[in-house]
């Protein structure tokens with residue numbers, strides 16, 4: 001179980017405050033979505049939590065566990081696949097685990113089956129469709145049996161059917177006990193999947209709570225504007 005405690009996190013490249021004193025305690029189960037307008041700092045927050053970026057202040061703690069003891073995976077919006085087969089791509093993630101050959105093969109088959117790619121295991125990864133490539137990226141993330149899975153807009157460029165397939169994989173992973181942090185602009189997806197939501201604006205959390213409550217009745221005007229899709233020129237156009 002991974003509880004994430006973020007305290008006064010600051011990321012300030014060249015002095016520009018991108019993340020500006022962000023604090024939150026994120027519960028150890030279910031799916032937590034991070035939403036907010038472009039440039040709010042969602043991806044940076046995910047990277048700071050994962051340790052891909054170093055903060056300029058504050059901390060991210062996983063309860064009382066050392067960060068390196070928390071098995072975790074990160075899936076990006078565009079899957080970075082290497083040359084080789086579907087199976088070889090997924091197998092890369094297993095290398096640090098030093099499993100026996102048989103155990104690794106069993107795990108790979110089980111995970112490729114879960115994401116619906118076992119029948120494509122020997123095909124070239126780069127020949128997969130966008131949705132299949134993202135399922136492979138998820139297989140590579142899930143094959144290590146992560147305790148924490150960080151997903152940065154995993155369905156941003158996918159059609160509804162491919163999105164539904166990815167959402168089902170995410171749902172099953174969460175049911176199996178993986179804690180999931182999901183950055184998404186797809187509020188339907190957030191409503192379908194998330195238990196709780198963090199709303200970011202200009203590097204700060206402006207709301208954190210139950211997903212349904214935040215999506216249906218956001219408290220702050222900024223969250224309301226984002227969720228209702230108010231664009232800056234809406235009121236200007238109305239005034240003309």
Ligand SMILES: Nc1ncnc2c1ncn2[C@@H]1O[C@H](COP(=O)(O)OP(=O)(O)OP(=O)(O)O)[C@@H](O)[C@H]1O
Pocket residue numbers: 013018036037038039040041042043044045053
């Ligand atoms: N590694 C980095 N170093 C310095 N600045 C960065 C880095 N990554 C992102 N930024 C800057 O931080 C700001 C927030 O970026 P971020 O990608 O976190 O936004 P976001 O909320 O995920 O936006 P979007 O919804 O458009 O993906 C941007 O101005 C971006 O240019």
